[in-house]
Amino acid sequence: MTVRGFEITTAYQAKGINLPIRATKNAAGYDFEAAEDIVIPAIWKQVIQHFTKGAEASEKILKPVLVPTGIKAYMGEDEYLQLANRSSNPLKRFITLSNGIGVIDSDYYNNPDNEGHIMFQFSNFGLTDVKIKKGERIGQGIFLPFLKADNDRAETLRTGGFGSSDQQ
Template structure:
């Protein structure tokens, strides 16, 4: 019987994707790796290179970049997987998780939109573009329980992938 864990997303099978693991016996987080090379542009470089009057175009360009992991996660109904940045990313690489933390709900697993593919959302506040290489550690996942209010009433069933509950 499976309780909680990780699997490789179907479209990434056979591509050398490693399942997240804890680095030490006492580590709370499971280390996630990038599933592909991804370049994250510097927000400053884009900002200072803009022309006056093209704020709309700039707004479209300066946005977080999704870094794929090739991983999906299953867990109990009253659990979630919290995605956290590596502590060294802001200090050494100028990378921040754009949403602060990520929340992977249990019903995200095998959803019809993207099979539950977990991605990390980064913004690069450094002065130069940064390329993350496939296999580099990019963040951590921590399984956590959560509580529900007495009046809890869920609105609907999940029907899509990344950000799909925004429409609910």
């Protein structure tokens, strides 16, 4: 009987992706790796570009960068997977999770838009671009239970991936 865990998404099946693991016996988080090489541009470089080339030229790059993991997670209906930054990322590399923490709901798994592909959303507050290599540990996931309020009446079913509940 499977209760919670990780799988590789279809698009990354043949790309040598590792499932998240805990680094030590008492670690709470499962370490996630980048599924491909990616660059997190320095925000200061983007700000300078914004002022020298105009807002229209920089509008697209002033957004956080999504780092793919090639991983999806399954869990109980009363659980979620919390995505957290590695403690060394802000200290050594000046990269932070743009959304503070990530919340992967149980119904994100196998959604029709992206199969539940988990991505970490980063911003780089350093002076230079940060290059992340495939297989490099980028963050951690912690399975947690959650409670519902009295009179909770949420009945809508998820129909998509990132931001799909924004329209509801």
